[in-house]
Amino acid sequence: MGRRDRNIDELYRSNLELNARSNDDRLSWGPNSPEKTPGGLLGCAVEDVEDDRRLLVLLNPKSGPGKAREIFQRRVVPVLTEAEIPYDLHVTKFAGDARQLMRSRDLSKWSAIVVVGGDGLLFEVINGMFERPDWESALATPVAVVPGGSGNGLAKSLCYYNGEPYDQNPVLLSSLNIVKGQPMPMDLARVETKSQIMFSFLSIGWGFLSDIDIESERLRAMGGQRFTIWSVARLIGLRTYYGRLSYLPVSGHQPVMSPEHKGSSIPLPRSMSQTGARINRDLVDEGDERTMGVFRSRSYNEDLSNGGSMRERFGSVSSRSSMGDGLADDPDGVVGRPRLDSFYSVASRKSTFYSAAASSYLSAVGSSLSVSSLDADGSGGNLPPARMYGPASRLPSLTQPVPSDWKVIEGDFVMVHASYQSHIGSDAFFAPSSKLADGIIYLLVVRAGITRTQLLQFLLGLSNGTHLKCPLAEMIPVRAFRLEPKVDDNGSNSRGHVTVDGELVDYGPLQVELVPSLAKILSR
Numbered sequence: 001m002g003r004r005d006r007n008i009d010e011l012y013r014s015n016l017e018l019n020a021r022s023n024d025d026r027l028s029w030g031p032n033s034p035e036k037t038p039g040g041l042l043g044c045a046v047e048d049v050e051d052d053r054r055l056l057v058l059l060n061p062k063s064g065p066g067k068a069r070e071i072f073q074r075r076v077v078p079v080l081t082e083a084e085i086p087y088d089l090h091v092t093k094f095a096g097d098a099r100q101l102m103r104s105r106d107l108s109k110w111s112a113i114v115v116v117g118g119d120g121l122l123f124e125v126i127n128g129m130f131e132r133p134d135w136e137s138a139l140a141t142p143v144a145v146v147p148g149g150s151g152n153g154l155a156k157s158l159c160y161y162n163g164e165p166y167d168q169n170p171v172l173l174s175s176l177n178i179v180k181g182q183p184m185p186m187d188l189a190r191v192e193t194k195s196q197i198m199f200s201f202l203s204i205g206w207g208f209l210s211d212i213d214i215e216s217e218r219l220r221a222m223g224g225q226r227f228t229i230w231s232v233a234r235l236i237g238l239r240t241y242y243g244r245l246s247y248l249p250v251s252g253h254q255p256v257m258s259p260e261h262k263g264s265s266i267p268l269p270r271s272m273s274q275t276g277a278r279i280n281r282d283l284v285d286e287g288d289e290r291t292m293g294v295f296r297s298r299s300y301n302e303d304l305s306n307g308g309s310m311r312e313r314f315g316s317v318s319s320r321s322s323m324g325d326g327l328a329d330d331p332d333g334v335v336g337r338p339r340l341d342s343f344y345s346v347a348s349r350k351s352t353f354y355s356a357a358a359s360s361y362l363s364a365v366g367s368s369l370s371v372s373s374l375d376a377d378g379s380g381g382n383l384p385p386a387r388m389y390g391p392a393s394r395l396p397s398l399t400q401p402v403p404s405d406w407k408v409i410e411g412d413f414v415m416v417h418a419s420y421q422s423h424i425g426s427d428a429f430f431a432p433s434s435k436l437a438d439g440i441i442y443l444l445v446v447r448a449g450i451t452r453t454q455l456l457q458f459l460l461g462l463s464n465g466t467h468l469k470c471p472l473a474e475m476i477p478v479r480a481f482r483l484e485p486k487v488d489d490n491g492s493n494s495r496g497h498v499t500v501d502g503e504l505v506d507y508g509p510l511q512v513e514l515v516p517s518l519a520k521i522l523s524r
């Protein structure tokens with residue numbers, strides 16, 4: 001172990017001791033700042049070690065309670081300085097800024113992309129990577145997270161996977177992941193709605209938990225507390241939503257549910273067509289043709305276990321919706337189903353482009369950043385229209401029936417929530433069995449009929465992973481699923497919300513399939 005490593009380890013140990021002594025001042029590293037400690041945080045000479053790492057740090061000053069700048073300057077910079085890792089900092093100016101940056105920059109300049117903020121900022125970064133024709137090589141650049149948001153589900157999950165005590169000092173642990181971590185494969189979910197394709201690293205939700213997430217936005221200044229307060233409000237005004245859930249179970253995995261649930265009678269499903277629901281009319285019209293689909297789950301599972309490059313496994317498709325041609329245009333040919341839909345108004349994205357030149361920068365010693373290194377012409381005005389690239393779907397389209405070996409449940413739900421990480425928030429231990437790259441979506445289903453008391457028990461259990469003892473809460477490991485919330489005749493959403501990684505998406509049908517090990521994240 002070199003001196004630099006020893007210094008970082010010492011930093012880690014001394015900070016844990018510091019935290020044990022004082023819970024009031026976890027920020028306290030002493031008066032260090034990059035300007036004040038040109039020789040490193042501990043004032044030690046550091047050996048010259050061959051290290052060509054350079055980070056791009058994206059910081060959302062509006063994350064959570066708005067402390068991301070302070071967190072970065074006081075607690076991350078000292079670690080990077082000690083490790084002598086130079087970085088370029090971009091402070092986001094508006095929602096979508098990080099996404100545009102990821103779409104338009106030469107990522108080969110950086111060894112990793114560090115997100116200082118919440119899960120929403122990482123969602124932008126990942127989806128920006130998929131807006132590049134070279135998405136596959138973009139995804140080879142690992143991401144890293146420093147928790148500064150309200151939820152911070154991925155940061156907490158990483159600590160859980162590594163057996164580290166997140167609550168003692170999440171920022172330090174995340175910083176150590178950056179300087180000492182290795183790129184680890186991470187599953188992503190490909191999500192398709194009627195108008196969008198996106199890639200998710202954390203969760204997808206409909207109903208109760210998503211309602212809390214979105215409706216508590218007005219309490220953002222409170223940080224994570226906002227979820228607790230709004231949970232009480234939603235418990236009092238408990239809502240149910242009608243819809244249909246179809247899923248492909250992971251073979252060999254049994255659903256996890258409470259003993260009470262196993263014996264309880266669940267309300268019988270109603271037929272969607274009899275209710276006059278507008279959901280997926282094609283499915284109703286096509287009737288038994290669902291067995292004709294070529295996208296059988298058997299081949300889906302085989303795909304999952306195959307090796308090879310992502311292109312070999314899935315093909316590659318770009319969605320060119322705004323241009324209206326609706327055809328997949330991958331020059332290498334398309335293995336999967338061509339995309340017919342599209343999204344993103346090209347005009348609106350262009351009009352909201354801001355140059356990175358307007359951002360402020362900080363640099364570790366010896367890493368001063370010239371503005372031009374981020375934004376060559378300072379204008380940023382010549383971006384190509386946004387398109388979504390990435391692996392093609394192996395599922396039937398949203399308007400086609402699901403394969404015959406999928407399971408289907410229909411009726412009233414309190415929530416459906418899915419995740420591929422252990423934690424969907426720093427205090428929401430959603431899927432204790434989940435791993436970073438296990439190829440599994442954990443699908444939590446809570447049907448109508450649950451009482452407020454039971455739901456309260458569920459919420460309390462969510463902090464320590466005992467929520468599945470709650471009657472009517474069922475956790476199903478799946479490879480893919482389709483959610484079809486009933487949309488009112490007037491197109492409204494019955495006050496419910498659908499979210500992807502905590503971001504609001506259109507209320508309507510969506511389809512999700514896990515793509516194993518699609519991204520890389522720095523972890524130990």
Ligand SMILES: Nc1ncnc2c1ncn2[C@@H]1O[C@H](COP(=O)(O)OP(=O)(O)OP(=O)(O)O)[C@@H](O)[C@H]1O
Pocket residue numbers: 060061062063064065091092093094095096097116117118119120121122124148149150151152153502503
């Ligand atoms: N400068 C900015 N001003 C306003 N919004 C921004 C800015 N930069 C990013 N955003 C948007 O803010 C949203 C929330 O950001 P972020 O995820 O960092 O914090 P959070 O929502 O508090 O945390 P979490 O997602 O973990 O709950 C994201 O959707 C992102 O697009």
